Amino acid sequence: MEEKAIEELKEFGLTEGEAKVYLALLAGESTRSGIVRKSGVSPSILYEILKKLQRKGLVSSVEFEGKKHFQPVSPEIFLQELEEKKAKVEKLVSILKTRKKENIVFARVYEGFKGLKGMLKDIEDEEFKKSKTKEWLAMGVTAYKKESFNRFWTYWHTKIRPKYKVKARFIFSEKGTNYFSIVKKAPLAKVKVISLPISVCITVCGRTTLIMKYTDLPTFLLVKNEEVANTFKEIFNFLWETKK
Secondary structure: OOHHHHHHHHOOOOOOOHHHHHHHOOOOOOOOOHHHHHHHOOOHHHHHHHHHHHOOOOOEEEEEEEEEEEOOOOOOHHHHHHHEEEEEEHHHHHHHHHHOOOOOOOOEEEEEEHHHHHHHHHHHHHHHOOOOOOOOEEEEEOOOOOOOHHHHHHHHHHHHHHHOOOOOEEEEEEOOOOOHHHHHHHOEEEEEOOOOOOOOOEEEEEOOEEEEOOOOOOEEEEEEOOOHHHHHHHHHHHHHHHOO
């Protein structure tokens, strides 16, 4: 249960050490010795971890009887973060829709596992079947999301995409995971590893751009626009060429 909680917290940008310390605080520990005992992190790095958690707004501290005690902010802050990110995505969609009709054809936000499947069905119908698109470019790819998504993407990239003979290039944010190994061996696929300072996966297929954020409520933005797609293609190709 705790390992699952740690993985979920990592999706919100916490390191493993930060996640362990935050969970220790939620369990009622407040002193440095108690936090070290509960979390298992080294005492030498605890202070730095607590400072980072404070900067992220997840921990507060008070002085009591000459000792500093640390307190976790309510976990509901993560729901607030999700709502803020969703609002930003919706704002982006609103901005895109105000552009000239000839530039912006379609934009939609999908949510959750069913949303992802529906979005990719659109890709299959519009890009693979109708437009005969033969290239799939994805950057910011990571294994650190719910395993159900990894399993679905494994199916997609070993069964669906190859069926239409669509070549794929992936820029992973990390290697050494089972998902990385599977995708690397997928048909018509090439993989490179570049640690990008982004928390989303951006994929371009034809004139369609997908921006995917995996959190407790995964959110996916689909934009059909040639100019937007070409811009991200240029960024992708630049990154791809710089990594030998």
